[in-house]
Amino acid sequence: MKILMVTAEVAPFSKVGGLSQVVYFLAKSLAGGHEVRVFTPKYGIIKPKLPFREELHHIEVPTGYHGTKFAKSLTCNVLTTTFGRVKTYFLENQEYYELRSNVYDYSDDHIRFFLLSRGCLEWLIHQREKNSWQPDIIHLHDWHTAYLAEDIRKNGRYRRTFYRIPILLTVHNFHLQGKLNFQYLPENERDDGMIPFHHFFHEELVKQNPLLRGVLLADWVNTVSETYTQEILTREYGEGLEGVLLKYRGKLSGILNGIDVTEFNPRTDPVLEFNYSSYNPKIRKRNKAVLQKEFGLPVRPEIPVLAYAGRLSKQKGIGTLIEVLPHLLAEFDIQMVILGSGDLSYHKDLQLLAEKYPKKIGVHLFPDFKLPRKIFAGADLVVLPSIFEPGGIVAMEAMRYGAVPVVRKTG
Missing domain, CATH: 3.40.50.2000 (Glycogen Phosphorylase B;)
Structure with a gap:
């Protein structure tokens, strides 16, 4: 199977939290029997030891919704390298990635990660035009990539090309739903997912909940443990989405996270001054x-x-x-x-x-x-x-x- 993972961070290139490790460990494991590709931003903090190759030069990413008059586009490049059997693609943009010193916590994060999703789809269009690699399934991680689900399901430019590709959304933390804390908004001010995403620079885009839309439009949603899957159906843990999750629980499951025991191994870990095992x-x-x-x-x-x-x-x-x-x-x-x-x-x-x-x-x-x-x-x-x-x-x-x-x- 050909699997495309889209993520805001992936070890060892952009390592902020557990998300980066889970994505890398999972991709590395699946690469043993499947063709796995990872698509992620090329942040300024990424200083690769491996050589990067330019896969695509000056790709124009539209910032408006298909069929609207908003025609502004953002210029990006796509770079690639291979690490641990996993081929990783990097979306390069000076303004939103390269010149930023951190991965998260910018006022325009909703724009930065909408760009990631749409840039990925533009790259896939170029791939298709030259009869190159195409995924059998797209695996999204957290709210940062959930914009892609709506673009494939509702945006005419991408719908007609990719609609048949199944989408899996893995939610590592329902507390994080976008740039706003949607769970604390009054119910009459919360996004219901019905109005299509605005263009990148619309003042109302930040008020549209990408995680909610990902849950609504993905073919399947999973969390990182069976217990958490049950917890999010309650008011205490659902973060304002418990009603939607209860309605769509038929496409919801939990799969326990794991670690790469070959990398996390006290017997061989070069970080340790004294290596050991259960035998000593x-x-x-x-x-x-x-x-x-x-x-x-x-x-x-x-x-x-x-x-x-x-x-x-x-x-x-x-x-x-x-x-x-x-x-x-x-x-x-x-x-x-x-x-x-x-x-x-x-x-x-x-x-x-x-x-x-x-x-x-x-x-x-x-x-x-x-x-x-x-x-x-x-x-x-x-x-x-x-x-x-x-x-x-x-x-x-x-x-x-x-x-x-x-x-x-x-x-």
Whole structure:
């Protein structure tokens, strides 16, 4: 089968959260028996070690709806490279990708990711015109790519060419539905998905919910665990879409996330100073000392080391952790290491705790792609107090390295 995955991020090129890893691991696994292609933006932060080849030069991506008078287009290129048996295509645009220092959190994210979807379809049209590779199925990931579902189903330019291609939408987190927090809008102001998407620069485009439309128009929708699939049918977890999800539950399923155990392998991981396995677990203790030194803590093998590695956000429960940490540190002989970045108020609280308990807590408040593995290889417990957690990749990684995850019952 020929599978096209469209995603806002994919490891190792643009690695922000768990989405990038899941897409890469899944694509790599499926490539063992299928033809898999990944389509993603070429962000300015991507500094490839592998050679990129220009696949398509100066493709004009229309920014208006087919049949309207809005004729402005955006000029893009399509580059490609192969990593881990997976051929990846990159949509290049100076204004919306190349000149941005981050992947997310821009006021025009709705434009940037609409461009990704439509740029992908324009690339597919060029592919078809030269009788080149075409997908048997299109696999979309999260709201950033759900614009593509409506373009194929409702936009005449793409409908007549791609309508028969089935669309799978994987939702990794229903809390993220677009640039706006649609779930907090009054019901009479929420998008119902009936009016077609406006052109890229229309002031009302940001108010149109791409995730809702993806759910309505995809042939199948799946989430990253069976439990989360049941949770999103409730008001507590449905994020305002529970009514739609209940109506369309016949095309909804959950498939548990996974990790690449060949890549996450303490026996061969080059990041670790001391490699180990289940056959020689005593060696793991040496990584505990390495971790304590990394975070500026006294090397004490006899006490428990707790760890948190992830986004510093309300969803991840970091506020709860910060609330209980003073009691834990004052009353128990433990150490705590924290790696993450996010809400600056959490940064400040954690820095104050580190100053108050310099021998008990160490913090690294910046992104680091290698440090999590050192944490999982050296910590005794990994704390995951998430308010909700659709899939729980971090818990899987921690267990792979021999750390015990302490989690909230969710996801």
